[in-house]
Amino acid sequence: MTNHSPVRIAIAxxxxxxxxxTLATNLAAYIAEQEEVVLVDLDVEEPNSGLFFKGELIYEEPNFKMIPQWDEPKCTFCGLCQKVCNFHAVLQLGPTILVFPELCHSCYTCSELCPTEALPMISKRTGKLSNFRINNLHFVESRLDVGEEQAVPTISKTKQYSNENYAHLRIEIDDCPPGTSCPVIEATKNADFVILITEPTPFGLHDLTLAVETMRALKRPMGVVVNRYGIGNDDVIRYCQKENIPILAKIPNSRKIAELYSSGKLIYQEIPEVKELLSTILDYCLKASKGGIA
Amino acid sequence: MxxxxxxxxxxxxxxxxxxxxxxxxxxxxxxxxxxxxxxxxxxxxxxPDFDFSEDFYSGELATIDINSCIRCNKCAQVCRFGAISIRNMQYVIDPLSCEGCGYCARVCPTEAITNKNRLAGKWYISNxxxxxxxxxxxxxxxxxxxxxxxxxxxxxxxxxxxxxxxxxxxxxxxxxxxxxxxxxxxxxxxxxxxxxxxxxxxxxxxxxxxxxxxxxxxxxxxxxxxxxxxxxxxxxxxxxxxxxxxxxxxxxxxxxxxxxxxxxxxxxxxxxxxxxxxxxxxxxxxxxxxxx
Amino acid sequence: MKIAFTAKGTAWDSMMDPRFGRTMFIVVYDEQSETFSSFDNSVVENEAHGAGTATAQKIFELSPDVLITGNGPGSHAAQALKQINIRIFTEAHNMTIKQAFEKFKNGELKEI
CATH class of the missing domain: 3.40.50.300 (P-loop containing nucleotide triphosphate hydrolases)
Incomplete structure (x- = not known):
């Protein structure tokens, strides 16, 4: 390894x-039995990983984004700011300039093109980043404030925080947001390996094909974990074979797993078979990633 | 209703x-x-029979006309999203990074950049x-x-x-x-x-x-x-x-x-x-x- | 008094558009001069974000005394409209501009 950064395994x-x-928390806890590891919850709209750990809060900071602030005495009401804002986040209503922070994309256009420097950029809180520790397991999550609409800048800041603080670790696990829209792109675009988790059902297959297309657009190496294997049919398996996507593991369908999950418990600690599957998944990810140690 | x-x-x-x-x-x-x-x-x-379908546009996306581009680098300098880079000696825009703010188009001295409506999906009416x-x-x-x-x-x-x-x-x-x-x-x-x-x-x-x-x-x-x-x-x-x-x-x-x-x-x-x-x-x- | 409507067309019998930000037209009726004017708002339809504030800006320029719409403006648009001295009435769904006007005159619309 030339650069000292962890292998980033994204779960999407x-x-x-x-x-x-479930996979992110179990995998991270499993790794933590042997070495320090960081789990990052990038699902900033619905961070749920933290529900499975009761750790000690070691650090907290607000997340910020940059927005323009109207400096009234400097303003000549030329109307340029309103004209150049493609997001309608700056309005000129008579003798007032209104800035709508939630609509602002922090592009700096209005601020830098203002002829009288009447819209300097300032930082505004958008949420909170928290860092917990449970023995070997470091856990980082960001939570968007309610009403805040843009997940992408927060995801990017959270990744940056982890980079700065955990460069010395060997492995980072990222719990990513669902779907195929911008937040997923931001969360997975520099991952060393992406695990796509799905169910062997028609809904599962349909959504998996979208996720595969997304990861191919990003040129990420990937593998599939089939959850609740045994229900539904084999279409997901056949699809993966046809598309040459490795299946890393099949987690069996079991009511016991559903029950453990529902009470917020880690599954592998109770079911040895799952522990073996985690070990197989981890080995594969590390081998397939850059600089991975077999 | x-x-x-x-x-x-x-x-x-x-x-x-x-x-x-x-x-x-x-x-x-x-x-x-x-x-x-x-x-x-x-x-x-x-x-569903996908009886009717239509493209759906949302937001904007910058595009560069390489014939008018004089490679002054101004666009890349102002872009806050790292969406503009040089590949094979030509300026290119990464559509997944571009937010469509239009700043690049405003500073381009030769009007080589235009903002176009971004194709964001498709919608259907089905029986x-x-x-x-x-x-x-x-x-x-x-x-x-x-x-x-x-x-x-x-x-x-x-x-x-x-x-x-x-x-x-x-x-x-x-x-x-x-x-x-x-x-x-x-x-x-x-x-x-x-x-x-x-x-x-x-x-x-x-x-x-x-x-x-x-x-x-x-x-x-x-x-x-x-x-x-x-x-x-x-x-x-x-x-x-x-x-x-x-x-x-x-x-x-x-x-x-x-x-x-x-x-x-x-x-x-x-x-x-x-x-x-x-x-x-x-x-x-x-x-x-x-x-x- | 000048009254603005969010509508799908530009005639008295056009249907109201329940949306504020993405309304197809803004129609203004001037009671004094009994004249009708309209503004095509379809450019805003293509906006991903900020349709509400963009339409609020337009309302400001048209400077009506009253706004009649369906669902009501969202939080950003409402904040912008607060800067303007305007009364806002909502819940004019599934009716023509004319019907909405009559309901307004009879005090049957909800003011926010």
């Missing part, structure tokens, strides 16, 4: 509720 | 299976709108197996799920329901608590919350209900897989009582949901003995509650 899925958080 | 929205906060609770069941029970009188556009699945159960109509959509990869496509799907469904004199619009809502679910709820008459008795299920139910309260919409709840964790189920029932949310039904953990899905059927078509009576009673109750 086209659809919500397929077991993303 | 009444608009009923089904939401869940968390994914994987059975929201779409239940919505599709209500669509079947409601039959010809119900216009369906699939607003879960980032992972639209309901069409897999409704046999479905219930004899009614469904409006649905597919968001493009890396598109911004701003809620605009959700709003489009809902408005088309409203127009169709109005013109065809249908009584009910049934909306499969978006997950989460962000813009898309806000668009799903806007203008609704009634909300059905679908949850499951798990730590995350209850957590997300509470979060999404905060939003429902802001809209001041009457709500009811179905607890799916209720027997998986009786203690959590009781906790949810307690929450519903506290918030005055109608508790419609407890559905047992049942793999017939998946078996039905693999046949392209809804659970009420597949399992007529165990689940269908429960969902039929829920649907009748919802209709009563919506009218009063």
């Amino acid at each position: 899925s086209g659809k919500g509720g397929t077991g993303k958080t | 009444k608009e009923i929205v089904i939401i869940s906060g968390k994914g994987g609770t059975g929201k779409t299976s239940i919505t599709a069941s209500f669509a079947v029970l409601g039959g010809n009188n119900v216009v369906v709108a699939d607003c879960d556009v980032d992972a639209a699945d309901m069409h897999l159960l409704m046999q 479905i197996k219930t004899g009614s109509i469904m409006v649905h959509a597919r968001l493009g990869i890396g598109a911004d799920n701003s809620g605009k496509l959700v709003a489009k799907v809902k408005n088309e469904a409203r127009d169709i329901a109005f013109e065809e004199r249908k009584d009910i619009i049934l909306v499969d809502g978006s997950p989460g608590v962000g813009c898309p679910v806000v668009s799903s709820l806007s203008g609704a008459n009634f909300v059905v919350l679908v949850t499951e008795p798990s730590v995350s299920g209850l957590h997300d139910l509470k979060r999404v209900y905060e939003l429902v309260k802001k809209f001041n919409i009457k709500a009811a709840c179905i607890i799916n897989k209720s027997d998986v964790n009786p203690k959590k189920r009781d906790e949810i029932v307690g929450f519903l009582a506290e918030e005055n949310i109608v508790h419609l039904a407890d559905l047992p953990y049942d793999e017939n949901f998946t078996r039905a899905m693999t046949q392209g059927q809804t659970i009420v078509e597949y399992d007529k003995n165990r689940i269908k009576p429960l969902l039929t009673a829920s649907w009748e109750r919802i209709k009563q509650l919506v009218i009063t």
Whole structure:
């Protein structure tokens, strides 16, 4: 390894509720039995990983974004700011300039093009980043404030925080948001390996195909974990074979797993078979990632 | 005309299976709108014919005309999103990074950059197996799920329901608590919350209900897989009582949901003995509650 | 008094558009001069974000005394409209501009 950064394993899925958080938390806790590891919850709209750990809060900071602030005495009411804002986040209503922070994309256009420097950029809180520690497990999550609409800048800041603080670790696990829209792109675009978790059902297959297309657009190496294997049919397996996507593990369908999950318990600690699957998944990810140690 | 929205906060609770069941029970009188556009699945159960389709544009995307570009680098300097880079001696824009703010176009001395409308997906009107109509959509990869496509799907469904004199619009809502679910709820008459008795299920139910309260919409709840964790189920029932949310039904953990899905059927078509009576009673109750 | 409507067309018998930000037209009726003017708002339809504030800006320029719409403006648009001295009435769904005007005159619309 030339640069000292952890192997980033991102866990994603086209659809919500397929077991993303379950896999992320179990995998991270399993790794932590042997070495220090960081788990980052990038699902900033619905961070749920933290529900599975009761750790000690070691650090907290607000997340910020940059927005323009009207400096009234300097303003000549030329109207340029309103004209150049493609997001309608700056309005000129008579003798007032209104800035709508939630609509602002922090592009700096109005601020830098203002002829009288009447819209300097200032920072505004958008949420909170928290860092917990449970023995070997470091856990980082960001939570968007309610009403805040843009997840992407917060995801990017959270990744940056982890980079700055955990460069010395060997492995980072990222719990990503569901879907195929911008937040997933931001969360997975520099991952060393992406695990797509799905269910062997028609909904699962349909959403998996979308997730695969997304990861191919990003040119990320990936593998599939089939959750609740045994229900539904084999279409997901056949699809993966046809598309040459490795299946890393099949987690069996079991009511016991559903029950453990529902009480917020880690599954592998109770079911040895799952522990073996985690070991197989981890080995594969590390081998397939850059600089991975077999 | 009444608009009923089904939401869940968390994914994987059975929201779409239940919505599709209500669509079947409601039959010809119900216009369906699939607003879960980032992972639209309901069409897999409704046999849509994709009768009408249209491209959907949202936001803007910068494009460079390399013939006019003098490689002054001004665009790359002002871009805050790292979307402009040099590849093979030419300036290129990465569409997945470009936010469409237009700053680059404004500073380009030769007007080589223009902002174009961004293709963000497709939307459809279909005839479905219930004899009614469904409006649905597919968001493009890396598109911004701003809620605009959700709003489009809902408005088309409203127009169709109005013109065809249908009584009910049934909306499969978006997950989460962000813009898309806000668009799903806007203008609704009634909300059905679908949850499951798990730590995350209850957590997300509470979060999404905060939003429902802001809209001041009457709500009811179905607890799916209720027997998986009786203690959590009781906790949810307690929450519903506290918030005055109608508790419609407890559905047992049942793999017939998946078996039905693999046949392209809804659970009420597949399992007529165990689940269908429960969902039929829920649907009748919802209709009563919506009218009063 | 000048009254603005969010509408799908530009005639008295056009249907109201329940949306504020993404309304197809803004129609203004001037009671004094009994004249009708309209503004095509379809450019805003393509906006991903900020449709509400963009339309609020337009309302400001048209400077009506009253706004009649369906769902009501969202939080950003409402904040912008607060800067303007305007009364806002909502819930004019599924009716023509004319019907909405009559309901307004009879005090049957909800003021926010």
